[in-house]
Amino acid sequence: MNQEDQSHEDPSPQMPEVDRSLLHELVAYLRDNRTELREEWVARITQAQLLGVMTPEEIFSEVTAVYDNYVDALETGSIETLQAYARDLSERIIPRGVETHEVLGIVLLLRDVLARALFVEYQRDADLLNRILDAYEPAANRIAVTVSVSFVEERERVIREQQEAIRELSTPVLQVRDRLLILPIIGVLDSARARQLTEQLLGAIQANRAKVVVIDITGVATIDLTVANHLVQTVEAARLMGASAIITGLSSKIAQTLVDLGVDLSMMRTVGDLQGGLEEAERLIGHRPTAKGSRPDAAAP
Amino acid sequence: MSVAILRQGDYLIASIQVDLSDSQVLELRDELSERIGRVRARGLIIDVAALDVIDSFVARSLGSIAITARLRGAETVITGIEPDVAIAMVQFDLDLAPLRTALDLDEALSLLDRLTQGAGEDEA
Amino acid sequence: MRHEVRVPISSDADLVPARAEGRALARELGFSQTDATLIATAISEIARNIVVHARSGELVMTGIQQPHRYGLVIVASDAGPGIPEIDTALERGHTSRRSLGLGLPGARRLMDEFEVETDAAKGTTVTMTKWRARDELERLRARRRERA
Numbered sequence: 001m002n003q004e005d006q007s008h009e010d011p012s013p014q015m016p017e018v019d020r021s022l023l024h025e026l027v028a029y030l031r032d033n034r035t036e037l038r039e040e041w042v043a044r045i046t047q048a049q050l051l052g053v054m055t056p057e058e059i060f061s062e063v064t065a066v067y068d069n070y071v072d073a074l075e076t077g078s079i080e081t082l083q084a085y086a087r088d089l090s091e092r093i094i095p096r097g098v099e100t101h102e103v104l105g106i107v108l109l110l111r112d113v114l115a116r117a118l119f120v121e122y123q124r125d126a127d128l129l130n131r132i133l134d135a136y137e138p139a140a141n142r143i144a145v146t147v148s149v150s151f152v153e154e155r156e157r158v159i160r161e162q163q164e165a166i167r168e169l170s171t172p173v174l175q176v177r178d179r180l181l182i183l184p185i186i187g188v189l190d191s192a193r194a195r196q197l198t199e200q201l202l203g204a205i206q207a208n209r210a211k212v213v214v215i216d217i218t219g220v221a222t223i224d225l226t227v228a229n230h231l232v233q234t235v236e237a238a239r240l241m242g243a244s245a246i247i248t249g250l251s252s253k254i255a256q257t258l259v260d261l262g263v264d265l266s267m268m269r270t271v272g273d274l275q276g277g278l279e280e281a282e283r284l285i286g287h288r289p290t291a292k293g294s295r296p297d298a299a300a301p
Numbered sequence: 302m303s304v305a306i307l308r309q310g311d312y313l314i315a316s317i318q319v320d321l322s323d324s325q326v327l328e329l330r331d332e333l334s335e336r337i338g339r340v341r342a343r344g345l346i347i348d349v350a351a352l353d354v355i356d357s358f359v360a361r362s363l364g365s366i367a368i369t370a371r372l373r374g375a376e377t378v379i380t381g382i383e384p385d386v387a388i389a390m391v392q393f394d395l396d397l398a399p400l401r402t403a404l405d406l407d408e409a410l411s412l413l414d415r416l417t418q419g420a421g422e423d424e425a
Numbered sequence: 426m427r428h429e430v431r432v433p434i435s436s437d438a439d440l441v442p443a444r445a446e447g448r449a450l451a452r453e454l455g456f457s458q459t460d461a462t463l464i465a466t467a468i469s470e471i472a473r474n475i476v477v478h479a480r481s482g483e484l485v486m487t488g489i490q491q492p493h494r495y496g497l498v499i500v501a502s503d504a505g506p507g508i509p510e511i512d513t514a515l516e517r518g519h520t521s522r523r524s525l526g527l528g529l530p531g532a533r534r535l536m537d538e539f540e541v542e543t544d545a546a547k548g549t550t551v552t553m554t555k556w557r558a559r560d561e562l563e564r565l566r567a568r569r570r571e572r573a
Binding site: 198203210236238267 | 385398405
């Protein structure tokens with residue numbers, strides 16, 4: 001686990017001060033009744049139709065590990081081991097499609113199963129029951145929060161990772177015909193992606209000897225100053241290589257944004273839609289009055 | 302020789318062979334200006350593919366070569382700017398508009414043909 | 426792998442080896458072709474700054490490693506008269522097009538980190554860093570492989 005992944009961690013991962021002897025009693029009880037309580041928990045999970053993507057054997061094995069870590073956390077007051085396990089578990093179950101509400105559900109079910117068991121065990125002594133619950137609840141809440149947060153953080157990390165993977169795999173520069181490229185930009189344009197698209201586009205211009213590139217931004221919802229300037233720079237860089245760029249699909253909202261931001265659009269050739277852009281591109285490419293072999297000797301006197 | 306200058310009809314083609322120092326860039330500027338007048342060139346192509354870096358000084362010098370050449374009666378087209386060099390060039394707050402560009406020598410020649418035939422349409 | 430390269434600067438001709446050394450070191454350190462070009466361009470600008478403002482000085486280029494990332498630090502130092510009004514000099518496009526004032530702001534945009542210390546008595550030191558862009562991606566890729 002990387003250091004930055006720990007950043008959300010509470011500076012003091014200790015649980016609130018409680019009566020240690022009561023906690024010892026509680027932990028001993030949970031250990032003595034491990035088999036029954038664990039089975040009860042699995043039964044409740046199945047009943048609530050949680051973790052449907054996992055087999056009963058898998059559920060049982062994970063439940064056992066979480067249960068033991070849970071009891072250890074209650075005993076030691078330290079949630080670090082449980083937290084590490086929760087992260088590891090999340091990493092394994094997220095790719096299989098386990099949802100946040102399921103994780104929250106099973107954690108709350110365990111809390112409920114244990115609380116009910118404690119109630120049954122100590123119901124004859126109301127005073128002791130109260131003190132046991134006082135010791136149990138803050139610790140149990142803390143544990144529930146830790147497991148849930150670990151899951152959500154892991155899920156966010158996976159999403160970021162998938163975004164990177166998609167970004168990396170996308171090769172959106174299309175050759176329409178000889179010397180004409182289209183770069184359809186879809187989705188969120190941030191600085192890193194804009195930079196990557198520029199490199200791809202310029203490389204494709206060189207590889208295809210492109211004369212015109214149509215950059216279609218119909219699929220871009222919003223744009224900020226950094227990205228707008230990047231777009232202007234991309235058009236200019238394409239021109240330096242000898243290719244004309246045409247921007248199409250500029251929504252009125254983005255056009256207004258660009259004007260408000262004061263982006264210099266004087267060098268930009270824009271056409272309303274992709275079809276119009278392609279027609280304009282054809283016109284530019286067709287505009288080659290002299291054949292390749294023609295030499296200045298043939299030029300005007 | 303660090304720059305090969307060839308004459309082809311009414312055009313001069315300056316092909317830079319190695320990375321140039323600032324002084325060599327200025328020498329090239331003077332040399333080209335003088336040659337344009339001497340041979341009455343109507344077009345100038347500068348191939349910069351051998352330059353690994355075009356920094357603010359070189360970019361500005363290319364612009365001033367183009368402006369000087371025009372005053373001497375020749376249009377200038379720069380060719381051979383690599384993708385990564387182009388990405389670096391646009392980071393500078395330079396007015397690169399005076400630089401006409403073409404992807405390669407063939408394109409540069411046909412652009413010059415167009416420019417010097419008086420059609421005067423500026424596309425690149 | 427070399428980790429430190431020193432290039433003395435005393436005339437505009439020294440910019441040529443400075444750019445070449447910078448590019449070579451960047452490639453050795455695993456920077457992409459594009460990043461190596463951006464680095465070489467920035468080096469060219471700060472080396473020219475030495476020639477113009479102080480006549481002579483030195484470039485020191487060093488590969489550095491931090492947890493999860495590699496970088497290249499370039500320090501350009503001279504004992505010249507310093508750059509007056511450095512903050513203005515670093516502002517984008519403050520100078521006329523014909524002056525040399527475009528170099529430093531340009532170099533700053535090409536790098537990830539950029540600092541100038543300048544003093545009429547001690548001269549000028551420019552410190553600039555670029556981080557390898559691929560490191561974050563490779564870390565993610567390695568994790569994907571581990572899991573697969």
